[in-house]
Amino acid sequence: MPIGKRLSVDAAEELAISALAYLAGNPDALGRFLSLSGIGPADLRAAARESGFLAGVLEFFLADESLLLAFVEAAQVRPTMIAAARHTLAGESEF
Template identity: 40%
Template sequence: MNRETAETVALRALGWLAGNDELLPVFLGSTGVSEAEVRARAADPEFLASVLDFLTMDDAWVTGFCDAAGLDYTQPMRARMALPGGDLPNWT
């Protein structure tokens, strides 16, 4: 997956989070960003990576997003690997 496609997937995930009244406060609380910061940083690849980091913490979130977006369940992780920090080795 190229970086542009990865950013598009992450932006779609961000939009899905923003529309989820239960999950958005969890995202804001865990990242420490405000809604204004979310809007301001929506084009920042590192911020988009953090969106995918958050989303991929829970399989139910991944399936909910992918079902809503019509994406394969592997897309969020593939997108994450194409964004900054996604190439870090997994030591587990």
């Protein structure tokens, strides 16, 4: 992403959905995420349509460095992209 250019909401959502799919393949991490988020597995698909939820998915990755590093390696993205996507989905303004 070029300096000064913000990640689009669509790109941020796509990255967050990829992170959620990665979680689905990691039962231990998924269990921790569901426990912390307070939602059940049956509600996951509906929740994934909410940008606030997707920001929470990325926040979960940012709070667990080993999970974050494993995901960014698998997704072939820089770790800073996760933070940028969370920032975009949370609707935070630039400083």
